[in-house]
Amino acid sequence: MAAAEDSNNNLKELAEKDYKYGFYTEIESESAPKGLSEEIIRYISKKKNEPEFMLEFRLKAYRHWLTLKEPDWAHVDYQKIDYQDLIYYSAPKKKPKIESLDEVDPDLLETFNKLGIPLEEQKALSGVAVDAVIDSVSVKTTFQAELAEKGIIFCSFSEALQKHPELIKKHMGTVVPYTDNFFAALNSAVFSDGSFCYIPKGVKCPMELSTYFRINAANTGQFERTLIIAEEGSYVSYMEGCTAPIRDENQLHAAIVEIIAHKDAEVKYSTVQNWWPGNYEGKGGVYNFVTKRGVCEGDNSKISWTQVETGSAVTWKYPSLILKGDNSAGEFYSVAVTNNYQQADTGTKMIHLGKNTSSTIISKGISAGYSNNSYRGLVKTAKKAINARNFSQCDSLLLGDKCGAHTFPYIEAGNKSSVIEHEATTSKISEDQLFYCLQRGIDMESAIGLIVNGYAKDVLSKLPMEFAVEAQKLLAISLEGSVG
């Protein structure tokens, strides 16, 4: 019958479709030899001209990592990683100064152009300061002068290590200690670069801070580290987004993000993640095993995570919040899309420690093809967290009948005054909705884009404007050809 034939054609089309951002820029890389040892760690630290405390931190983390076993409790299945077969350091050889765009490697500019984020336009039009990370080393930082005036520090992690080692020493590892988990220990030992952001007391950051990540060299693990510190009464909105080129080998990505919000401070962290998900059969693609955590250290502080996950072959991450200060608030808004053979096990942890703390979780999972999408969340209120409140809503949308959606909510209430609410729904994208759109002249892919964006609206509306537009396009692209 016609429908079956159509879906076969769609599958075929999909298989032949190239990953939109699957190009590979040839920038000369300087890489460490394969494998992991104390020697390699010393090599990385030396290459980066790091202070002594940093090397010691790395070595401690490495020695701890050696004692750990790779965890396997997530609802994901992937080929075991040979950690001795990875390259742990790779830096663009030509390291341009950051005075003007003319000095930037032309190939790199081309990469940005393909991504549709030319730096000059970013500068001129959107007022977004971009700290671009390609293969682990920051190449370009803009708007620093304007930010510096307010005392805001926004730079690569390496630069911060050189210029503000005391800030790093004081805060790094306080939210995610290297002992936290297997991948956190690995990252702490070998991290190459990342972003650093410091907002001084009482300062409202006047622009959205943005970092674009991009994995570029073959078979290179990407170990980024982000540290955001918001001092008393400050505010910052931070965005991170990424795309990746087609690679045959699996690429491991094990990042750490740490956020600290002091009294009355607010941090909004938004991310759009679009790493190479593997080909139609699920071969290749990025493993994204990330530890993201924020702590609302002071009273009345607030941190929100907003994420749109469309990429990676395997995603394993739970941006979490520790609500330590009284009256502090945490938010988690997530859209996770999986297609073909993608697997995602993602969610959040809200740990209520302070009084009158509140948290909101809105998670929208979208599964298509043969993919598996799991929400895993923990809401915990400590004994002293009186009057803690949580509201969680976890919705799953299924496209087709070969995919899976799973919800694993964990609730631990430590006192009687906590109120924890959890709502969950599972629905299918209906043929009637699709046909209605088709009959109005909207083609299949736009129709899916419309319906899915409508479903995810509650989350997308939390993203900064320019990011929301990008995210909407991404959702549509990620689901191309997924309904027959």
Added chain:
Amino acid sequence: MLKIKDLNVSINGKKILKGFNLEVNAGEVHAIMGPNGSGKSTLASVIAGRDIFTVDSGEVTYMGKNLLDMPPDERAKEGLFLGFQYPVEIPGVSMINFMRTAINEKRKHYGLEPLTGMEFMKLMEEKKKIVEIQSKLTNRSVNEGFSGGEKKKNEIFQMAFLEPKLAILDETDSGLDIDALKVVANGVNALKKPDNASVVITHYQRLLDYIVPDFVHVLYDGRIVKSGSKELAIELEEKGYEWIKKEAGINEKAESTE
């Protein structure tokens, strides 16, 4: 404009349309009436391109093209509109976004630039007046939380917006009170032009008090058993469908063309 010749359609092996014939020319309004289960909605769905039905044989040409070869969205872009009997809700998708997508896809099809936000909003205000639709409806998600009457008005509103060449209205009158019925009928009449046509599918005659058809066809057991002018509709209203069934039973092979 639309020519249907000896169309046979089935779903899951069950024959629904059995040698259906119809010809619609520009400027005409056709009414298709018939008892429940006669195949009225199937006809509408097949013309619009719903793929749950199987076309076993027959030809359908639309504006000189083989309609059955065209995917449903292309049919729509080429000016075919279906007013749904049960308009579906699309949560989170605003009417504005939905209509803007639809109109711009159609414009793209004809090599036209998309409408700017201003142009679109202006057009929307104009079209709203035709169906007396309230602003709050266009600010909501597609059909979400609309009453039955509002959903049907919304169909006519979309029709006004997309300016189809051929509109097929599938039981647009069902579930409407008399005021809503008038609004729907006025909308249809206001949009009537010499170069477009409509096919109004209905169970009851009352809609035809307001939309005066040039032809009335009676569909029974998958084919048209009787055609005539609007008087036929009045006769049906008075006598019911029983006499048609009998007549069809007697003249087993009777097939009617207009």
